Each structure stands twice: as C-alpha cells, then as structure tokens.
Amino acid sequence: MSVTTPAYDRLAAVNRRLHHLGHLGSIAGWDQAAHMPPKGNEARTAALAELAGLMHGLRTDAGLPDEMVRAEQEPLDEVQRANLREIRRNWELANALPSALVQRRTLAARRCEHAWRTQRPANDWKGFLGNFREVLAVAREEAALLSARSGLPRYDALMDRFEPGMRSDTVSHVFGEVRQWLPDLIERVQARQASEPVIQPVGPFPIPAQRVLCERVMRLLGFDFEAGRLDVSTHPFCGGVPEDVRITTRFREDEFLSSLMGTIHETGHARYEQGLPRGWLGQPVAEARSMALHESQSLSFEMQLASHPGFVALLSPLVRETFGDQPAFEPANLHRLVTRVQRGLIRVDADEVTYPAHVILRFEIERPLIEGEIEPEDIPALWDAKMQELLGLDTRGNYRDGPLQDVHWPEALFGYFPCYSLGAMYAAQWFAAMRSAMPDLDARIGAGELGCVFDWLQTNIWSQGSRHTTDELAIRASGEPLNPAHFRAHLQARYLPA
C-alpha cells in the first residue's frame, strides 16, 4: 500500500526551502563575524535583512494553516508527526507578532545595543535606562501577545521561544533549591582550594601554536574537519549549518587556557550539529532540540569531559608539545587551573561552580521585570542585593560589571539566561546516566577512550534532533526528566571529594 501525504509533503517542501535559504544566511552571518572587512557591513546587513524578509514571507504564507490542518489528517509516521508538531510551533512563532511590533523591537534593540557598547565602558546606567525602557516596553508587549495566544504566563511565553516546554515555575523551583546550597558550597570549595597551590603558565603563547593546539584537541573530541572549520571572531560562537559547522574562538598571546576551553565549548555545540539526524535534514524535526539542550552539549564537552582529571591528563602532553615543558603543564596542576573557583563579577568569566549564581540572579530580575512587578530603576538595588547574597560581592555603583555586562537585555533577549544553567544541569545528568551504563567511564576517559562518550551522546541526544519533547528526550536518555541533583552531585564529587 502506498501512502500519500500531499499536504505534509507541501509543508516539507516549504521547510526544505527555508533550510536552503537559512543556509545562505548562516554562512553570510558567519562571514560577517569572522571575515568581512568593515566597509562590507552595510551591504551585508541589507542583504541579510532582505533574506529575513523573504523567509518571513514563506513562514507566514496564508496557505499554511489549512495545509497544517490537512496534514494532521494524513497517515503520518511518528517522525513526520513530530515534524508537523515542530512546523506548527515555528508557524506560531512566526505569526504570533504583528510585523509593526517586530520592527519596533528590532529598532529599539538595535538602538539600545549600539549605545550600550559605549555606555558600558562609561558606566552610564542612566543613559542606558533611556533606551532600555523602550526595549522593555516592546518586550512586555510581545510577552503579552505571546501569552494571550499560548495561555502561558508572560515570562514563560518569552522563555518558551528558546526552551520549549520549560516553565518558569520549574526554573524557580530548581533555582530556588540551588540557591540553598550554592553559597555554602562555594565557600567550602574556596576554603579547600586555598590550601592547594597553583602554578600559573608562563607566556607568551604564540597564536599560530595555540591554533594548532585547538585543532588537535578538536580532533581528539571528534570534530569533523571535513564538515566544519575553526576561525577567529571577536565573540566566539558556533555557526554555519549542520553539514558545515563553523566555530570561532579568539586568541591572546599572554593566555591560552581560556581560548582552548572556549574552543572545546564550541566543539560541543558543533558535534551536536554535526550529529543531527541526516535522514530528516532540512526539516524542523532534524534541528537541535532547544537552547538548554545545546548548552548541555557544550558543557558536556567543556565541563564534564574536558575538566575531568582523566581528560586533563590527555591534554597535558599536547600542551607541553605545543609550548614546551613547564611545571604548570603537569596534569595535576593543569587540572587545578581549569577547576579553579573564584567569585567574580562577570558571568562569562565564571567557573562552573559560581556560574549558576549569575544566572539565578538574572532570572530573578528578568522574570518580575517582564511580569511588570518591578521596573528598570529597581535593577541596580536588586543586583547588588543578590550579588551580596549569592557571591558575597559588593557591586554598588559598578554598573559596568553589574547589570550592564550582558548583551542579552539590550538586545531584548529575555528568557534566555536560564538555558545556561539548565544546560549545565542536563550535562551533569547525561554523565550520571553514562556512568550508570558504563561504571568504568572515568577510567575510560583517562585511557583516552572517548568514543564511548560520543557514542552515548550521538545515540541519545544528537541523532534525536527534535523528535521528542525535551522531557521525553531526557527520560529516554537518562530515565528521568531534568533532575538538578546530578549537578549538585557532580560539583560535590569534583570539588569536594571525600
């Protein structure tokens, strides 16, 4: 019997088309960040805007709702049905907002972000507020509209764009728990580390050598250089397309560990993309599940794997071959270097132990901000209080290293921050599941048998694309939905072993 699914097939064709056009946008966007000379910017921005408009037109085509209704009635298999669910979700996202609002958001965010670039170094909170109020006004309007369509609370409606299915009550509950034990754990880790001397590496570290080291480590981590590249950009990211993943890093002559660890982080994102299911490629069901899931892969690589003492022992000879022998490069010292915990003001510089504090603080501010419970004027005092509570740091008057430090709020990206820590929690959960399945996992990592880690991730995460909801995916992979106990156990085991 041959099954015909004409409406579904037409929807699939539209999505293949979007996939192809998105490919060009991704590569042009990567080029803009990694290669484009400055005078090309205006033309590139105009070209990308043209493409965005064109893709928006395809996504909001008036014929799609009927096609989706017809496709629902067709004899679809399980993957097709999952794909239709994702197609419907994308349609909702594309059609939820009137284009006048989208334009207002774009303009407000562009103005705010542009001014922020100079306001941040100038510590100019007042100047920032002027633009930020409009960004927030638009975001609240957006949240209200999305909330009315979905029935979700307003903040949840924004967060759902990045983390489908995640709810702020869950985040609040999870983060509330972490809040209970984190300050004390940081305290104890720092006390313990105070008695462990660390030898600092001595530079300079020539950039061509750093580059070769990064590429060797990427190979060790299974990055497919036949299907991707490493380049340099101001802000490291993972871009390109699943068939050709472009990751970037940045180098400094006086320091090599942060760009190496950053490259490992992006390699985790990259392997997720390189491992997405090829058979369905071009369809939403073949895309990465969510932002937290993506972050769970970069952190699986950077934190779970690369900061593991067994992996650091593999890294040590590569570092010595690259920069010559130094006491700092001994495995034990190198491991102390990559696991050093320090309370700091800056999120992006934070280690895995203090990082959740930065995210919890932001979540606890942006949620009431979107719900209309607080106003932008209230941010500094809240920021100060929470930094004091969570990390014992005084940030009064230091807006630059306080609420002005991130690009997310000026860019109207509300609801994104939780993904970072949810990703760290999922990563710990994946490795706990691997250890259950492979009790000798730690020995294997130390022996350089990394294939078992990649195979597990390929089977349970990468190859699944968006076939299942995040909860289903987590249950299939690890027997349970998100369980932050694994993250706590991981920190405990790594930083406070008995």
Add this chain to the structure above:
Amino acid sequence: MSVTTPAYDRLAAVNRRLHHLGHLGSIAGWDQAAHMPPKGNEARTAALAELAGLMHGLRTDAGLPDEMVRAEQEPLDEVQRANLREIRRNWELANALPSALVQRRTLAARRCEHAWRTQRPANDWKGFLGNFREVLAVAREEAALLSARSGLPRYDALMDRFEPGMRSDTVSHVFGEVRQWLPDLIERVQARQASEPVIQPVGPFPIPAQRVLCERVMRLLGFDFEAGRLDVSTHPFCGGVPEDVRITTRFREDEFLSSLMGTIHETGHARYEQGLPRGWLGQPVAEARSMALHESQSLSFEMQLASHPGFVALLSPLVRETFGDQPAFEPANLHRLVTRVQRGLIRVDADEVTYPAHVILRFEIERPLIEGEIEPEDIPALWDAKMQELLGLDTRGNYRDGPLQDVHWPEALFGYFPCYSLGAMYAAQWFAAMRSAMPDLDARIGAGELGCVFDWLQTNIWSQGSRHTTDELAIRASGEPLNPAHFRAHLQARYLPA
C-alpha cells in the same frame, strides 16, 4: 516640480532586491571556493540552486514587461534611462530561454565538466566527445533561440551575453589583422630575447612571506583592504560584491612570480568593482560594463602597469625585502622575467605576446562550431593546423594540452574567449590615452606616482559602470572605439624597442 516615476521605481526596487540576494550568492560562492570543507558541498550547491531559482523567479515575473513599457514613458534622467536599458537587457537574458532548455544545459554541462576532470589527464578525446556533443547541441539550440529574438547571428547572440554590442564580424576583422603580424612579431621577440640572459630566482619562497608580499603590492595598487580580502583558492578569481571584494590566489613554495602577477591581475578586477559608482549601487547601471572591459582592468594592472619597467623597479626592493637579496631580483632581470616570451601549448600560462594566438585559435573554432559549419570531430585537426600556423607548435595526439585544456567548452561557455584579447587591446588603448593626456606617464610610474593611473581609470572606466555602451565608453575615455593598433604598438614598444 517634483518628478514621479512609479514604474521605474518599482523596477528599481526589484533590482535592489536582486542585488541583495546576489550578494548572498556571491559570498556563499566565494566561501565555497575559498573556505568550505568538502562535506559542505552538497548542501551549499542545493542552497545556491534555491537562490538561483528564486532570483530567476524575480527576473521573469510576468509583470515586468508592462512596467518596462510604462517606465519608458516616464520622465527619466540620463542615468535612469541607461539603467532601464540594462534592466531590459537583463530581462531579455533571463526570459529568452525556456527553463527546460536551461535545465538541459545545466545537466549537460555538469556531466561534461565532471567527466572532463578525469578525461583531460587521461588524454581521452573520444570519451570527451560523447558528452561534448550534447553540450554543443544544447548550445546551438540556445544560440538559435537567442538569435531569433535578437536578429543577431547565432555565435554573436551567445557572445553578446558577455560582451554586449560586440559582433563577430568585428572580432573576425580585428583578429584577422593580428593574425597577419603576430607570428612574425613572436619570432622577432624570441630572437631578440635569446641574446638576453635571464637569471632565475632561487627558492624556496615561504608561503606566509609570499602572502605578505602580495598584500603589500595590493596596497601599492590601491586595493582597499577595508572593503575586501585576499584568500587562497584552487582557481584564482575575483568575487564578492562591490562593497566587499574577495580576490583569491594560489601559492607554490618553489615559485613566487606567477602568484604575485596573478594577484596583481585580480587586483585590477577588484579595483574596477571597488570603483563602481556608489550612488547607483544595487542597479544594473552600476555594474561593470562587460567581460572585455573587466579584463581590460585586470590586464591594465598586470600587463600595462605591473610589467612596466618603472613598476618593476618599484617591485624589486619589495621582493628583496621579502626573500632576501638575489641577483634575479635586480630590476632589469626582474623585468626580463616578467616579460619573457615563450611559445607554449597552454593558454593560461601564456605571456601577453603569445596569448592572442591562443584566443584567435579558439574563436576561429568555436564560431563555426556554433554556426554549424564544423562538427566536434573536426576540432583536433583544426587545432593542430592553427597551433602550427600561429605558434609553430605540433600538438598532434596531445588533446590534454590541446582542445581539452580549457573548462569553457565543457561548461558550454561559447563566445567568452574573445573577451580576453579584446580586454588586452582595450588595456593598451587606455594606456595610450593616458600617455596622450600625461606625456610623462612612464616617468611618473617609475617614480611610484601611480595615483595618476588610478585616477584616470576611476574617472573614465570604473565610475561609469554601465552608464554607456562599450563603444561610447571607449570613445569618451580615449576618443575612439576599440582600436587594436594600440595593442600592436604596445607590444612593439615593449618587446622590440628601436
């Protein structure tokens, strides 16, 4: 009085859109050649095909003919009128052929070109013929259709796509004249050069150093690195967009002059693009005039300027700074190296004196081939006879270095070859005009005052875009249409000075 031109404005909007989409295609195409890892090829090809289809849809939109008729009636200024002429020309090109024929051509050319890659090294003329017959059949059909629309002879209709306004009778006349004096001139140049000893540079020439040298010379030639890049690809080309020009070269450790001269050649193409009129950008009238005109810029840079003894004297210290001192790098010897004339089998390796022989031969074969006066089987005998006549070389049985050497015929690019030599002739004509206007031109070049050359080209060629027909452009720039006497005089003056 405010002038309204609604139909023209709508046409201009469509062309701006095409310009933006073409931007993405150019950058993605450049990336494919310069950066893309192999496994990205299939997805990239599909994405570019999607874009091509989309742009074809915009170009063949059924509403355009009426808009063009209406725009003709509107009060357009001279530039707008020229733009409308180019818009009409592009519409003709996009609409002249049924899409089934375009598809057949694409398939036939792809098959032939793909097989050619292995047939050429295998010297497999017979195998090549199998595919080439279909390529030629499609090209003849295409020529017949274009000819029926335009009233031009069939070969002319194909050539007109690359060189609007040029006619094969003119080419035939010009080439026929060159044919008369070229073999004798080559003979005399070679006899003269036989008594001039040349010292060969001694390698290796490290590639990073070659790269730096190329970039220094590009700066000397006024390339704007804020609006373009130099990268590496297998086949050097000038790509990107006018606002962001991407040129490529290739390096060999044992030789540096060919990649340096190749880079200078592409820099000529690049400066044409960088110098196109900014005010009209995004419209056809702001695009480069034609292929021969483009080649006249690359050859103005490579042959007229960079092979000039005055310029070589500027180059000499840069080469010495790059690779250390060598007798070969003395200005006089360096000049002998870049102006060495040698009869050879391969067009792309030919010097400026023997190059026209290669082009004349191809023109004399492809024209009757398209007109149906000869068949593919006749090519080898004709090739042998003409190589004998023009260059005194025997190529019997050597298809690899004979009719199989170029990618043009397998790719169905008929009518393109003449542009190379027409470009060389225009370049000589531009420099003759410059010398009339600036009698001390040669001294200025020797003194490093290259700005006068660039200013002349900017004013007369680059800034004109496609505002005038090629003949008009030539007359405005140099007082006459194409006049090959300047090319002969240039060769005479450089290679056989009294």
